[in-house]
Amino acid sequence: METRAATPEDAPLVAAHRRAMFAEMQAGDAAALATLEAASIPWTASKIREGRYLGWITESDRQAVASAGLLILDMPPHPLDPEGVHRAHLLNVFVEPGHRHRGLARELIELCLREAERRSIRVVTLNASEAGRPLYEKLGFRVSNEMMRVAR
Ligand SMILES: CC(C)(COP(=O)(O)OP(=O)(O)OC[C@H]1O[C@@H](n2cnc3c(N)ncnc32)[C@H](O)[C@@H]1OP(=O)(O)O)[C@@H](O)C(=O)NCCC(=O)NCCS
Secondary structure (H helix, E strand, O other), rough: OOOEEEOOOHHHHHHHHHHHHHOOOOOOOOOHHHHHHHHHHHHHHHHHHHHEEEEEOOOOOOOEEEEEEEEEEEOEEEEEEEEEEEEEEEEEEEEHHHHHHOOHHHHHHHHHHHHHOOOOOOOEEOOOOOOOOOHHHHHOOOOOOOOOOOOO
């Protein structure tokens, strides 16, 4: 197993993992997921180019078996990080079913957290799936006061 940084050429893979992640979470119907995957490819490629999407891909025999991403967001200083002007959002955590429960997700998330720390980013957010929640809690994530409204 080897883990490497994602390049813009990996955008289709990142988008496919994103779609597979939401499919397992039963979020969105097939049409929405197909649209999401297609729209994610150019978005991901451009964010990787800008250095805003930091992705990592774990490969076994040159086949991608897991990946995760960290999106660097502009945010104003906040009491949780009074001098900070960035937050990081952990996303697209996905491990192929045949490679689960071997610590791949934990390794990728720890890599993302080390990168946030290296950049002195104190606040890392994410939206947890049921499957991901126990792992995130073990890594120190807590439920926050965030609310969300989705337009109809
Ligand atoms: C959730 C997911 C990323 C976990 O990947 P994984 O490589 O199997 O996870 P790991 O082997 O690194 O497990 C890490 C820890 O989480 C626990 N864990 C993993 N999957 C779990 C599950 N389904 N339910 C409860 N705990 C789980 C493990 O026991 C492990 O604990 P430990 O490190 O103390 O031993 C993977 O199941 C997946 O891709 N699911 C579909 C997509 C998804 O839900 N992604 C997360 C979006 S927020």
